Every structure is written in structure tokens, then in C-alpha cells.
Amino acid sequence: DIKLDTEIIGRNFVYCDEVESTNDLLLKSKDFNQHGAVLLAEYQTHGKGRKNREWISNSGQNLTFSILLKQNYPEKKINLINLLSSLAVAQALENLYQLNVELKWPNDVLVNKKKIAGILLESTSKGKKIEKLVVGVGINVNQPNFPGKFEIQPTSIRKEFKSIVSRERLLSEFLNLFEYLLDTALEKPDKILNDWRERCKMIGEKVKIIQDKQTLIGVFDDIDDDGYLILKTADKVEKIHYGDVSLR
Ligand code: ATP
The missing domain is CATH 2.30.30.100 (SH3 type barrels.)
Structure with missing residues (x-):
């Protein structure tokens, strides 16, 4: 039951064994330059988080991919895209595995207070206009453990759902939701904000x-x-x- 229902997002899809960073490659690539293109890598040698921090993910067990958006979004819309990206991850985890997901502003995805996914938006611009916007997504799917030191303890779907799951199914669920939310963001940004707020436990604290x-x-x-x-x-x-x- 793997089904990509999107019109644009992920219709152009590239699969790589190993890259430095899916965000970097997609930002740089001249061949792979279509709005909605998705680049997925089994392993990133320099996976990135914000502020030059590292995204560390076992090869072949998780999902690390980037989506290219090329619609000259204004700065304000980018904030919304940041939020809806984490919301799409949350809804995918709820729909497929009934996980209880918490969102941490601006875009961390937590389950049982542990980090299950991270998102990194990066862009290139020409003058004041944003030329390419990439949404980098890392989801801990089937990785069994996370050795090392982390500020927020990582977890994976495998650890929380107590089962190995299909990465293909999760990817298509995410891309379907992402496209839907991106469309929604144009007409009903309030819907995105409310759905996001609902999952944010820190408001009021x-x-x-x-x-x-x-x-x-x-x-x-x-x-x-x-x-x-x-x-x-x-x-x-x-x-x-x-x-x-x-x-x-
Ligand atoms: P924080 O959540 O600490 O405020 P951030 O939102 O800036 O940071 P990201 O940019 O999404 O975080 O990701 C980078 C951080 O995620 C790093 O601090 C790193 O320790 C942590 N990290 C790296 N790999 C993983 C992983 N696979 N799962 C969970 N956390 C990770």
C-alpha cells in the first residue's frame, strides 16, 4: 500500500547511496533543478543541522532527503514552510504508527521528549529573491540505538513503535502530506498554525x-x-x- 498521491512533490526523484549533504547537492545541482524534486541519500558524510551542527544517521536505516522548492516565496512564507514541514512529519507518524508526537518550535519533532526527526531549511538567493529553497528532512526510522552525546536524546520509530517499519511507506505518506499542507498554506495558513499549536506543549510555559x-x-x-x-x-x-x- 505504498502510494505517492502528489502532483509535484517527489515526481522528480533521485536516489543516492552516499552524498555529503542532500541539502547542499540539491542547492548546487544544475541537472536536478525542478520545483518539487526530491533527493534521497542512504548516507550523508556531512549531514547538517542548524548552526553547523551535525545530523548523524546510520546508513540504510533511516530517511534523509531534501525537497527543492522554487517558487520565490517571500520571507514570511518560509516561516510557514518551516512549521508545516515538521507538521507533515508529525501527522505521518500519527497516521501510520499512532505515535504521540510533540512539536518543538521551530521544527523539531519529539516523541516521549526525545528527538525523532529534524528539519533544516536552506536557500540560495539572487538579490532579494529566493531562488532555491530546500527543505532537508531527517527521520530516525529503523536505527536501533544512538550512541554518543546529544543535547536532546534521539529516538527512532523502531524504538517507539517497537517494530521495524517500511521507509518507503513513510516517505510517501510524508510527501503526500507535505504537498497537501503546502497547498493549504496558500489559502488557509491558519489551519497550519492551529494544527501546529495543537502539538506544541511549550506554549504557555x-x-x-x-x-x-x-x-x-x-x-x-x-x-x-x-x-x-x-x-x-x-x-x-x-x-x-x-x-x-x-x-x-
Ligand atoms: P536543538 O533541537 O538542539 O535546539 P536544532 O533544532 O538546531 O537544535 P537541528 O538543527 O534540527 O537541531 O539538528 C541538529 C541537532 O540534532 C544537533 O545538536 C545534534 O546533536 C542532534 N542530532 C544529530 N543527529 C541526530 C539524530 N539522528 N537524531 C536526533 N538528534 C540528532
């Missing part, structure tokens, strides 16, 4: 926002219409952009 130059402490009030985090500190209300922060 005291949080720490760690930025390069400062750390802010306050209450995570809400996400606004553009997907920014609204933080209420002792003396003011701050709008936090996802690019340069860690949330604790």
Missing part, C-alpha cells in the same frame, strides 16, 4: 531562548500569524525569528 549574543527568559506566549515565536519577558514582548535560536 516558561522557556529560555538562547541566541548568539544573549539569552532571553520569558513565557512562550504563542506563535503569531507568520510563525514567529512570541515571547513575553519581564518587561517586553519579543518576536523571535527561528534562524538563530535554540529553545529550552
Whole structure:
């Protein structure tokens, strides 16, 4: 029952054994340059997280892929794409494995407080216009354990669902949902924001926002219409952009 229902996303698909980074390759490639193209690699030698951190994933057990978007999205839309990417992962895990998924702003996907997937958006621009936007997705699928030191403990579907699952089925479920949510984002961004909020357990709680130059402490009030985090500190209300922060 593997079925890709999309019109655009993943219709152009490349499978690689090993690459440095699926995001980098897709951003650079001249041959593989269509809106909606998906590049999947069994292994990344330099898988990336935000701020030059590493995404570490066993070869052949998980999903690491990137989606190319080429529709000149304005900055605000990119925030929404960031949120809907993690929402698509959450809904896929709920639909297929009935997992209880929590979303951590801006786009971490947690199960039982452990990180099961990460997302990294990167882009190239010409002047003020975004030329290519890539959505990099790493989902821990069938990896049995995660040796090493992590700030947030990783987990996998195999560990949480207690069974090895089909990566193909998960990939197509994700791509179907991703395309659907991307379409929804145009007409009904509120739907995305509400579905995202529903899964965010940190709203209303005291949080720490760690930025390069400062750390802010306050209450995570809400996400606004553009997907920014609204933080209420002792003396003011701050709008936090996802690019340069860690949330604790
Ligand atoms: P954080 O969640 O720590 O605030 P982030 O949202 O910036 O960080 P990402 O950019 O999504 O995180 O991913 C990078 C982080 O994920 C790194 O700190 C790394 O320790 C952790 N990590 C790397 N590989 C995995 C993995 N397979 N599963 C879970 N976490 C991982």
C-alpha cells in the first residue's frame, strides 16, 4: 500500500547511496533543478543541522532527503514552510504508527521528549529573491540505538513503535502530506498554525531562548500569524525569528 498521491512533490526523484549533504547537492545541482524534486541519500558524510551542527544517521536505516522548492516565496512564507514541514512529519507518524508526537518550535519533532526527526531549511538567493529553497528532512526510522552525546536524546520509530517499519511507506505518506499542507498554506495558513499549536506543549510555559549574543527568559506566549515565536519577558514582548535560536 505504498502510494505517492502528489502532483509535484517527489515526481522528480533521485536516489543516492552516499552524498555529503542532500541539502547542499540539491542547492548546487544544475541537472536536478525542478520545483518539487526530491533527493534521497542512504548516507550523508556531512549531514547538517542548524548552526553547523551535525545530523548523524546510520546508513540504510533511516530517511534523509531534501525537497527543492522554487517558487520565490517571500520571507514570511518560509516561516510557514518551516512549521508545516515538521507538521507533515508529525501527522505521518500519527497516521501510520499512532505515535504521540510533540512539536518543538521551530521544527523539531519529539516523541516521549526525545528527538525523532529534524528539519533544516536552506536557500540560495539572487538579490532579494529566493531562488532555491530546500527543505532537508531527517527521520530516525529503523536505527536501533544512538550512541554518543546529544543535547536532546534521539529516538527512532523502531524504538517507539517497537517494530521495524517500511521507509518507503513513510516517505510517501510524508510527501503526500507535505504537498497537501503546502497547498493549504496558500489559502488557509491558519489551519497550519492551529494544527501546529495543537502539538506544541511549550506554549504557555516558561522557556529560555538562547541566541548568539544573549539569552532571553520569558513565557512562550504563542506563535503569531507568520510563525514567529512570541515571547513575553519581564518587561517586553519579543518576536523571535527561528534562524538563530535554540529553545529550552
Ligand atoms: P536543538 O533541537 O538542539 O535546539 P536544532 O533544532 O538546531 O537544535 P537541528 O538543527 O534540527 O537541531 O539538528 C541538529 C541537532 O540534532 C544537533 O545538536 C545534534 O546533536 C542532534 N542530532 C544529530 N543527529 C541526530 C539524530 N539522528 N537524531 C536526533 N538528534 C540528532
